[in-house]
Amino acid sequence: MNRIVKNFINEAILTGKRGVVVGVGKSGLAAARLLDVLGAKVRVVDRNESLTEDALGALKGEAELVTGPHDKAHFADADIIVLSPGVPVKRMADALDGIPARKIVSELEFASWFIEAPVLAITGTNGKTTTTTLISEIFEHAGKRAFTGGNIGTPLCEYLLDMEPAEVIVLEVSSFQLQNCRLFKPRVGVFLNFAANHLDYHESMEEYLDAKLNLFAQMTGEDTALLHESLRETIGDRGFTNAHVEWFGPTDRFEAPNLPGEHNRSNVEAAWQAVSRFGVTEAQAAEAIRNFKPLAHRIETVAEVGGVLYVDDSKATTLDAVRAAVRSFDRPVRLLMGGVWKGGDVAAFAADVRDAVIHVGLFGASRDILEGPLSEVFPVTWDETLEAAVRRQAAEAREGEVVLLSPATSSFDQYRNYGERGDDFKRVAEALA
Structure with a gap:
């Protein structure tokens, strides 16, 4: 205490x-x-x-x-x-x-009143958990005692009651948590990206964005706001913070063999820019990044059967996350999508990935939303269950292709959470082997 x-x-x-x-x-x-x-x-x-x-x-x-x-x-x-x-x-x-x-x-706001250590907070539509976990692993490698929690793992209130004091508080923060924050003030705030999401919760994209920007509202010139370059047009002139603002984007600064794709090169750069404010050296960060293992259900290779790669990206609950996953491969992609819809422009998504995706296998809910726009661009099939959809793609797939579960939806039509959905995909894919 x-x-x-x-x-x-x-x-x-x-x-x-x-x-x-x-x-x-x-x-x-x-x-x-x-x-x-x-x-x-x-x-x-x-x-x-x-x-x-x-x-x-x-x-x-x-x-x-x-x-x-x-x-x-x-x-x-x-x-x-x-x-x-x-x-x-x-x-x-x-x-x-x-x-x-x-x-x-919010619980986050309430707990933050009692925090003494500096806070490093990460928000964004996609990539929060990977980036937050990577930052914590870099701190651990550098010998700094960090608490990791917020929207993942341990609530901040629990840290206050039960855990040893940390040198740095690393928090993944969601729009849900931020919407009812008024005094929360991190030393460093990271905004990874912004896209349609949680429109089943927020009344509009503007409300969703305003919630995200609460992260920076109380910051001063002694604090640092790290913003992805894709946000310049959206928030660059909004006057949402008094913090020192710096922009980041994808770089090849670090070797990250287990974090494929341009989106992860941005996440890695964000992690480095954040930890560098706390005395971590580039060499310390480089070694931690090189050895970082991908989190479950995030572009996670499950099996390779007959030259066909099966990849679990069940955590991808938005179209932007799916777009990033598809672009991570230099193989033709058979894409599995379906579940409870959260919002986004399906036609624009289809146009963006038309050169990479060769077939879309829908399953479960949201067929009425997804099938029309996607079938204008790709061959599309629908199965009631994920298992049936995986087996259909497996029967048609050829050597050198990827069967990618990246649903663009939440899982609550058939599963308790995205992890259970990903585990079901793994079960079916491993059985194929």
Whole structure:
């Protein structure tokens, strides 16, 4: 427990205050625990009526659990309301009507009030997890103690309660987390790219972009904003930050054998530019980058059968991510797509990859959105399940081709998450071998 948390406890700043946490997930429970430690009266609310007090874990018997549709009464006495990632304020408008905006914060914002170490935060539509993990591995190789979390792994509230102090806080941050941030201020902020995504959550692309730019709103001239050169036209003249702004793009500065494609050359350069602000040398970064292993479900080679390469890119939930994956190969690509649609221009995507893709195998949901525009450019088939789609492509594929799972969608039509979808692809591909 750090000095600032202890100070809050000693001065009874939140003692006896009502803290309401929305969402019984990992981040929500971590925020509830921190509120409890700070002396607040904790109420956790969740729409899932099947939850019992067991869901509160260590807070069972300590915190109040309210399930079912959100109601004004759940929030009327709140001094602070902490939203878990993925809980959109707009869907709670009626329940939160009349609550001052200053009382509503994200778990990331709440935890950031207590952080002492400098923060390096990474956002963007695609590539966040790879870049965040790479940055952490570079720090580890350079002998610097880093905490890695936020939108991946460990919530920031949990770090405050349970972990040894770090020299650098490395955070992957999503638009969901940033939308309700007002004071969050990293030492270095990285914006990797921006494309259509989460339009099932955000009301518009402008709202989505504004959420991303919250990352830089509180930064000063002593901080650094690292922005991909593709963002110049979109945000270059918006006056969104007082930070020192630098632009980056793909380079061949480092040997990165396990990070193929131009998009990864940008991610690697972003990682280097970020860690260099914390005393890491180029030689230290180079060795870590050279030895970096790709994360699961991100352009991950699964098998090669009869000269056909099977690649799992289940994490690609946007058209921009799929575009980057397709361009990573110098082989003809048989592309597997399908799932719950999140937005984007399918016709423009098809035009961009027409020289690389030779067949599109659709599966599951979003056939009505994808099939029309794609069939104008490619041969397109549809199967109800991913397994059937993989087996169809395997039967038709020829030596030197790639069967690439890069769905451009979330997985919730048939799977609990993208990892489960990727594992299913691996199972089928490995069985072919």
